[in-house]
Amino acid sequence: MAPAAAGGRRRTARRLTRRLGRGVVPYLYLVPALGMLIVWIYRPLVETANYSFYSWNLSPTQPATPVGWHNYHRLFTLPELGGSVWRTLLMIIGLLPFTIVIPVVVGLLSREVRGRARSVYQALIFLPFLVAPVASAAVWQWLLSPRTGAVNRATGSSVNWFHERWPALIAITGITGWHVLGFAVVVVAAGLASINGDYAEAASVDGASRWQITRWLTLPLLSPTLMFLLLSTVLLFAPQWTFPLIDTLTQGGPVDATTNVYYLLWEYGIQSFDAGLASAAGVVFFLGFGLVAAVLLWISERVTIHDD
Numbered sequence: 001m002a003p004a005a006a007g008g009r010r011r012t013a014r015r016l017t018r019r020l021g022r023g024v025v026p027y028l029y030l031v032p033a034l035g036m037l038i039v040w041i042y043r044p045l046v047e048t049a050n051y052s053f054y055s056w057n058l059s060p061t062q063p064a065t066p067v068g069w070h071n072y073h074r075l076f077t078l079p080e081l082g083g084s085v086w087r088t089l090l091m092i093i094g095l096l097p098f099t100i101v102i103p104v105v106v107g108l109l110s111r112e113v114r115g116r117a118r119s120v121y122q123a124l125i126f127l128p129f130l131v132a133p134v135a136s137a138a139v140w141q142w143l144l145s146p147r148t149g150a151v152n153r154a155t156g157s158s159v160n161w162f163h164e165r166w167p168a169l170i171a172i173t174g175i176t177g178w179h180v181l182g183f184a185v186v187v188v189a190a191g192l193a194s195i196n197g198d199y200a201e202a203a204s205v206d207g208a209s210r211w212q213i214t215r216w217l218t219l220p221l222l223s224p225t226l227m228f229l230l231l232s233t234v235l236l237f238a239p240q241w242t243f244p245l246i247d248t249l250t251q252g253g254p255v256d257a258t259t260n261v262y263y264l265l266w267e268y269g270i271q272s273f274d275a276g277l278a279s280a281a282g283v284v285f286f287l288g289f290g291l292v293a294a295v296l297l298w299i300s301e302r303v304t305i306h307d308d
Helices: 002-028 031-050 071-078 079-110 116-130 133-143 150-155 165-193 197-205 208-221 222-242 244-252 259-273 273-303
Strands: none
Touching: 031 197, 031 273, 071 273, 079 116, 079 165, 079 208, 079 222, 079 259, 116 165, 133 165, 133 244, 165 222, 165 244, 197 208, 197 259, 208 259, 222 244, 222 259, 222 273, 244 259
């Protein structure tokens, strides 16, 4: 009995080992990705949170000095913080026509284009998204030149686009919108392609007009795509995609007119060599944008209609 019992235990152990192996193997494929997340995202976040409680000028020979919550107190008492948040909000509002309104209109109209012409049409719209922001900044600096620029010559105006407060903000927002418009159009086109055409056909048979089908069927079913574009505008396009244009064209000016939260973070950390204040600002911006993302996702789950 003892040898038989021992053999049964070994067979049971082998079966458990095989089952465990089948359950573990799929997760092994995630190890490289998880490792990259830890190295490039989570570890820097932890270090940023840690440095926010220190005073340090980024010098390797100068030790970091603990200061507690002093950096956060300094941050919230600086007058430029509120202004940068407000300008970031204005950029978000200014980009919404480029990331939602125009892409929806273009996407709906481009459905009438058939065959290869549609692919060529979408590719031409997408091209500005592939242009490096610094390269496009040089072109737009020439186009918006106050004296010889093509825009002022065509409109007969003499606006100094990058050296006046509101024109500079409008120019940075408009150039960013020109960049991301193609991406948004392609995303909307993909969202429209995923909508089942049977709904529109059934509504048409019931006597619905094209506008009624678009208003009551297409746009509600497109809401997940629109929420994704809204989230991208708030978290990616307005704060981050504007940074290379600001740094190249205006350097945050004139009189901080184009300084948004990311450029303010750059000024604190790189230009002022204040690692503690920059880290505190990074933590605050991370938590703030995370809260905004959570609210938008919560709203998305309740207002979107899925094509099931």
